[in-house]
Amino acid sequence: MTLLTGQLERSEKMRRLEDKLAHIEAALDGRSEVVGGQRWGALTLEHLRFRPTALPECDFVSVDPSSRLLNKPIAAPLMISPMTGGVERGGELNRRMARVAEYLQIPFGVGSQRVALEVPSRASDFKVRDVAPSIPLFANVGAVQLVKGYGPDDIKRAVDMIEADAVYLHLNAMQEVVQEGGDTHWTGVLGKISDVCTAFAQQQKPVPVFAREVGFGLTAQDTQRLVEAGVSGLDCAGGGGTSWSLIEGRVASHPQHQRLGQVLADWGLTTPESVLEVRSADKEICLIASGGVRTGIDVMRLIALGATAAGMASPVLRAAVESEEACLQFLQNVLLEIRATMFGTGCRDLQDFRKKVQFLSIRQPPHEFIAI
Ligand SMILES: Cc1cc2nc3c(=O)[nH]c(=O)nc-3n(C[C@H](O)[C@H](O)[C@H](O)COP(=O)(O)O)c2cc1C
Numbered sequence: 001m002t003l004l005t006g007q008l009e010r011s012e013k014m015r016r017l018e019d020k021l022a023h024i025e026a027a028l029d030g031r032s033e034v035v036g037g038q039r040w041g042a043l044t045l046e047h048l049r050f051r052p053t054a055l056p057e058c059d060f061v062s063v064d065p066s067s068r069l070l071n072k073p074i075a076a077p078l079m080i081s082p083m084t085g086g087v088e089r090g091g092e093l094n095r096r097m098a099r100v101a102e103y104l105q106i107p108f109g110v111g112s113q114r115v116a117l118e119v120p121s122r123a124s125d126f127k128v129r130d131v132a133p134s135i136p137l138f139a140n141v142g143a144v145q146l147v148k149g150y151g152p153d154d155i156k157r158a159v160d161m162i163e164a165d166a167v168y169l170h171l172n173a174m175q176e177v178v179q180e181g182g183d184t185h186w187t188g189v190l191g192k193i194s195d196v197c198t199a200f201a202q203q204q205k206p207v208p209v210f211a212r213e214v215g216f217g218l219t220a221q222d223t224q225r226l227v228e229a230g231v232s233g234l235d236c237a238g239g240g241g242t243s244w245s246l247i248e249g250r251v252a253s254h255p256q257h258q259r260l261g262q263v264l265a266d267w268g269l270t271t272p273e274s275v276l277e278v279r280s281a282d283k284e285i286c287l288i289a290s291g292g293v294r295t296g297i298d299v300m301r302l303i304a305l306g307a308t309a310a311g312m313a314s315p316v317l318r319a320a321v322e323s324e325e326a327c328l329q330f331l332q333n334v335l336l337e338i339r340a341t342m343f344g345t346g347c348r349d350l351q352d353f354r355k356k357v358q359f360l361s362i363r364q365p366p367h368e369f370i371a372i
Contacts, residue, residue: 020087020115022251027083028318032246034239034266035292042270044240045292048301051358053346063339064349069286069309070136070165070208075105076338077350078299078331081237081290081311082109082140082168082212085116091125096324097316098128102135104331107309109138109168113158114145129163139164143171143211144183146192152199159207166208167200168235169193174216174268178248178261190229197230208232208286215244215291217269220281233286235311236278238271240292242314272305279306296337303350304357 026032035044065076080097084090094110101108108128116122129137139158141150146169159167171189176182197209210233211218211226217238218226226234249261269277271291278287289302290311299310312334319330347353 020084020090020111023247024084024090024317026247026250027242027314028321032243032250033241033292033314034243034246035241039239039266039270042239042266043273043276044270045272045298045301048272048304049360050297050300050304050341050345051360052344056343056346058343058346058348060339060343062348063342065335065338065342067309067350069107072107072134072136072165073105074107074136074309076299076335077303077307077309078296078334078338079107079109079136079138079288079309079311080316080331081235081288081313082111082138082170083313083317084111085113085122085126087125093317093320094125094128095131096320096327098132098137100320100324100327100331102132103328104335105135106331107136107138108132109311110140110162112140112142112170113161114142116161117141117150117154117157123161126162136165137162138210139167141167141169142183143169143189143193144173144176144186146196147185147188148183152196155196155200155209156203156207164207166210166233168210168212169196169231170212170214171218172214172244174264175214175244175248178245178252178257178264180248180252180254180257182248190225193226193231194229197232201230210235210286210288212288213237213268213274213291215239215242216267217271217274217291218278219269219274220277223278223281223285227282227285231285233288233308234278235288235290236269236271236274236307237311238269238274238289238291239266240270240272241294242291271302275302275305275307296334296339297341299334299338300341300345300353300357303353304359 110126141158211231212235218236245261245264249258252258275289287308289307293310293312302310320327
């Protein structure tokens with residue numbers, strides 16, 4: 001599978017478009033993931049084993065994982081995490097995934113809209129409302145852009161561009177540091193996020209601002225600072241799946257960056273560690289958990305730890321690249337696995353699941369990671 005086509009001019013903007021295509025290719029070839037077992041001493045998804053029941057005392061057909069997010073009904077606590085747009089193939093993939101998300105009634109996030117904010121003709125790659133009229137949609141902009149001149153108005157443009165229900169400001173400092181020519185001036189980012197939250201809260205129709213990591217996790221301290229800044233929600237995207245240091249290292253041409261990507265391959269918190277960290281700081285905030293979610297059992301492991309919903313990125317994109325049918329089939333499998341997990345733990349609905357579910361054991365993570 002080769003997505004890189006044509007001769008692109010090597011201007012700054014074109015470099016970013018090329019990077020986006022190279023990222024998609026690197027993310028999908030199976031060599032950019034750091035799976036659980038490769039993380040020594042970390043709490044990973046496979047450590048979480050549900051206490052099953054042989055007596056579910058409900059009918060499988062009645063098991064209902066439906067919920068609500070951003071004031072809209074959703075069929076299950078699952079979303080397609082932000083990935084793409086801004087390149088022709090990315091636009092086509094966004095529409096494919098958005099159509100599937102609408103059909104299944106699960107939320108969807110577009111990838112970074114920076115290119116469309118700068119090159120308006122690219123906006124069409126992100127506009128999916130016509131094929132996804134009813135589901136929660138997330139806009140997406142890199143938080144570091146806020147210290148490079150973007151303000152609340154630019155974030156609002158991103159929201160309006162796709163008629164989003166909420167906006168993700170992504171926090172990808174460790175990706176940028178591995179990326180050749182990445183944006184590494186992060187002084188003042190938190191204050192600028194706070195400015196966006198204040199401006200958005202004052203809008204006639206307030207749009208929730210979510211902050212999200214991209215695969216290195218959020219700590220309890222990050223959570224406190226972001227909540228104080230005014231965010232309405234978080235995506236604690238942690239390690240266990242796509243590693244952005246590996247991807248950036250692999251697409252880098254300079255050996256120093258290639259090495260840095262390898263050295264930082266498993267930097268940060270795993271996704272379950274990150275959920276526990278966030279919840280130790282804030283019991284209520286809307287929390288999406290992504291990073292390494294590969295099955296419906298993984299989704300429910302994160303819900304059991306306290307996430308509001310879970311997000312899946314690269315496996316969905318991999319299926320969408322194959323075909324819309326493959327994407328639909330993959331997500332239908334995940335939804336079935338979610339319901340099977342609920343049935344196998346004797347829980348008819350999510351409320352029941354959140355109250356009753358137990359793990360057989362959570363292997364004690366190293367105490368320096370988690371201080372609840
Ligand atoms: C090809 C690709 C592109 C991505 N682009 C973005 C992006 O533009 N903005 C963002 O917030 N996250 C982005 N992500 C991060 C994902 O949303 C997700 O947090 C991360 O990949 C971990 O999930 P996974 O292990 O299921 O892939 C991207 C992921 C992939 C695989």
